[in-house]
Amino acid sequence: MRVAIFSIHPYEVPFLDRANEGAGHDLVYLQTSLSESTASLADGFEGVSLFVGDDASAGVLQALHAGGTRVIALRSAGFNHVDIEEADRLGITVLRVPAYSPNAVAEHAVALMMVLNRKLHRAFNRTREQNFELTGLMGFDMFEKTAGIIGTGKIGEVLCRILLGFGCRVLASDPERNPACEAMGVEYVDLDDLYARSDIISLNCPLTPATKHLINAKALEMMKPGVMLINTSRGGVIDTRALIEALKKGNIGSVGLDVYEEEGDLFFHDLSDRVIQDDVFVRLITFPNVLITAHQGFLTREACTAIAETTIANLSDFAVGSTRSENEVTKRLIAPVKGSR
Secondary structure: OEEEEOOOOOOOHHHHHHHHOOOOOEEEEOOOOOOOOOHHHHOOOOEEEEOOOOOEOHHHHHHHHHOOOOEEEEOOOOOOOEOHHHHHHHOOEEEOOOOOOHHHHHHHHHHHHHHHHHOHHHHHHHHHOOOOOOOOOOOOOOOOOEEEEEOOOHHHHHHHHHHHHOOOEEEEEOOOOOHHHHHHOOEEOOHHHHHHHOOEEEEOOOOOOOOOOOEOHHHHHHOOOOEEEEEOOOHHHEOHHHHHHHHHHOOEEEEEEOOOOOHHHOOOOOOOOOOOOOHHHHHHOOOOOEEEOOOOOOOOHHHHHHHHHHHHHHHHHHHOOOOOOOOEOOHHHHOOOOOOO
């Protein structure tokens, strides 16, 4: 099958090439992202593969379909950048990588927690300048703190296990309870209770109409003063403007973000010699208690191997007329589902 691989990054190529050795697909790597203006690059390709920053809205899907595309292989678990209802109407099969490495993202969430808590980013910069003063670097013991996990899919389950290992009390909220989490001793509560009791809150849910701006002004007001908020799921789960207001009031202790709701024009690009035009993002990075990484939570060798292998397997399954049900994205997934990145 001829497959146009949009938004390819150099680190992905060896993993995809290795996974494709036995499959024999004709992979054409395109550094450009998919949009209405670039959809014609996929003309004549039965398959396309997309990353999280690609635009697969209705108009783009119509252009792809007109050019012969019949399958979209996402190199991600998230699918909020795809108009699933339009894909279904057009008969385009959408396949994703639902569980490439829950450990990678969960461990990154914990890394954000530890760096923010112990002010490691600030300490690193100080020691490079030969400033060994400890004032302003006070943290807290994770032991016996209450962590609230929103979304207990595969990533949330791993995160619960890690935090329980720290000796945290773990609360969780999810429309569908995970028996493995319950067996560990995780307490399921409603969101209001989780907001009120948690010292640390981690978002590990998908972006759906039900979770869009789940963390809004009202939710932020309900959180404990000094709460740490971590988001490694999707940027749109947080209302960034409301978050900035809460930070300005001093209600939020610290924020760790691996995602941002308008990240499409920023992340995965070197903008070091440009003036960033996103005023909201620019304001966000001025806070000393905000740590942002550029959607790198998945970036481990194990995860990249799994993403490439599942992407190629999805294409091969489609080519022979079958797909794995757990990898196919259908309209039923648009409703609230068990949390998963």
